[in-house]
Amino acid sequence: MSAATETPKPNLLELLWRAAPETGRGPRKGLTVDEVVAAAIGLADAEGLDAVTMRRLAQSLGKATMTLYTYVPGKTELVALMIDSLFTAMTMTPVEGRPWREGLAAVARDNYALYRAHPWAAAASPGRPPLGPGQCAKYEHELRALEGLGLGDVAMDDALAYLLAFVRTAAQDAAQSEAEREATAMTDHEWWQANGPLLAKVLDTERFPVAVRVGQAAGEAHDAAYDAEHAFAFGLERTLDGLAAIIPG
Amino acid sequence: MSAATETPKPNLLELLWRAAPETGRGPRKGLTVDEVVAAAIGLADAEGLDAVTMRRLAQSLGKATMTLYTYVPGKTELVALMIDSLFTAMTMTPVEGRPWREGLAAVARDNYALYRAHPWAAAASPGRPPLGPGQCAKYEHELRALEGLGLGDVAMDDALAYLLAFVRTAAQDAAQSEAEREATAMTDHEWWQANGPLLAKVLDTERFPVAVRVGQAAGEAHDAAYDAEHAFAFGLERTLDGLAAIIPG
DNA sequence: TCGTACGTTGTACAATATACAACGTACGAA
DNA sequence: TTCGTACGTTGTATATTGTACAACGTACGA
Structure with missing residues (x-):
């Protein structure tokens, strides 16, 4: 293999800017990074960040767990993407x-x-x-x-x-x-009744x-x-x- | 069993104030809450809070994992105890x-x-x-x-x-x-070289x-x-x- | 047309907190 | 002194977690 051919593991910055180079080889992708991130945000909003497990997230997208790793290198990066997505969509009052x-x-x-x-x-x-x-x-x-x-x-x-x-x-x-x-x-009242004496x-x-x-x-x-x-x-x-x-x- | 006899699971406040009622029955305790907390703080200081697992903590005290639950109801309470212990020992400049x-x-x-x-x-x-x-x-x-x-x-x-x-x-x-x-x-320098172009x-x-x-x-x-x-x-x-x-x- | 890059997936693994039950110790009552 | 039992200790077991790995199949580029 030539040095130019090897696929470098996608950088967080590249991911944030959606700057991953598309190769076009292999099967079509069934999802997009945005869909994954949006689903993760929905889950986190509904049940908290702890509920965002790779398993549950994949299930909510109708895919197998490990499929997510095609879109995101790991959970750390996923959370970073979720937060940046929030920032993109937040209301910014004119100042x-x-x-x-x-x-x-x-x-x-x-x-x-x-x-x-x-x-x-x-x-x-x-x-x-x-x-x-x-x-x-x-x-x-x-x-x-x-x-x-x-x-x-x-x-x-x-x-x-x-x-x-x-x-x-x-x-x-x-x-x-x-x-x-x-x-x-x-x-x-109950709390005070329990802890008040102490x-x-x-x-x-x-x-x-x-x-x-x-x-x-x-x-x-x-x-x-x-x-x-x-x-x-x-x-x-x-x-x-x-x-x-x-x-x- | 009478209602007065049942041992209520030790409250966090009772634990913080070391106000657990001693019964004197059964084998002697091999540790104290303070020893457990001190060991946990040492571990956290050395390797971070993630390193403070019940297994490692117990091991560092020469006891089996589940023994810790005799001293502390769970990990949440342990962390609270660790923090309060820090507060007790902190330097307070006269003001x-x-x-x-x-x-x-x-x-x-x-x-x-x-x-x-x-x-x-x-x-x-x-x-x-x-x-x-x-x-x-x-x-x-x-x-x-x-x-x-x-x-x-x-x-x-x-x-x-x-x-x-x-x-x-x-x-x-x-x-x-x-x-x-x-x-x-x-x-x-390396970081900038990698991410600068993007x-x-x-x-x-x-x-x-x-x-x-x-x-x-x-x-x-x-x-x-x-x-x-x-x-x-x-x-x-x-x-x-x-x-x-x-x-x- | 065919090799291969790559998307998808099932299985596997190490690690977590902690529930539960077995076991043995030593105090309190007899 | 004896014995029942409260309770300290511990090994095993379970449900979760993130993710490594390898098998499989798809569809592009030569």
């Missing part, structure tokens, strides 16, 4: 020409909505996603909310990464507390005066369901205030 | 009486150091950890950095949660980028003018190793500026 604070708030809310709609993505997406088409379009769009404010290029990137990290974490925490609440087959014994105000006082106040203020949304609203204002400190004018 | 900004910066740095030393904990610890002894002591200590500043109790809790979420995410992103760099058996084709400045410009500047400014620490330093200042907006005076 250009608006006051910077409004624009960044819109960016944050779009991201929050995305991760709340697809909680598995918040947990799986890394701080710096690979440069797929979705990520690039998203990055371009979001940077424009920071363009023309007098920030240097590096500061623009820093600021955006900072904002996005906050949103992703907020959405992740929200999803997690929601999941815990659903998983616990216990009402708040906590009362152990949380004495001698050792933890501030913690007990503040914890009680916080617990009463937010009912658990509202907690996450409150944290997002609070954090968003703080984050924008923090960025204001480096934005001239 | 009382110092200017609030210094105190909060110290809190942030202590947390960052903890999660950088135990990267698995950053990934595994939830936004609101269970009320174990470690978490309670930590919460008490950290709240004191916010005490007496004119904030209401609820705002104190909000502010602390906001700061800690930032730190945890920053440490997590740092660990992840570090892990990726080590896992990739490729120098930056990226050059696909990242045209027509579609992504701002992204290409800013991305290039950011890429050149931070070499990957320094990137994470820079993001933490940048984000910490922004976070403190953001909190300054709600701290009177």
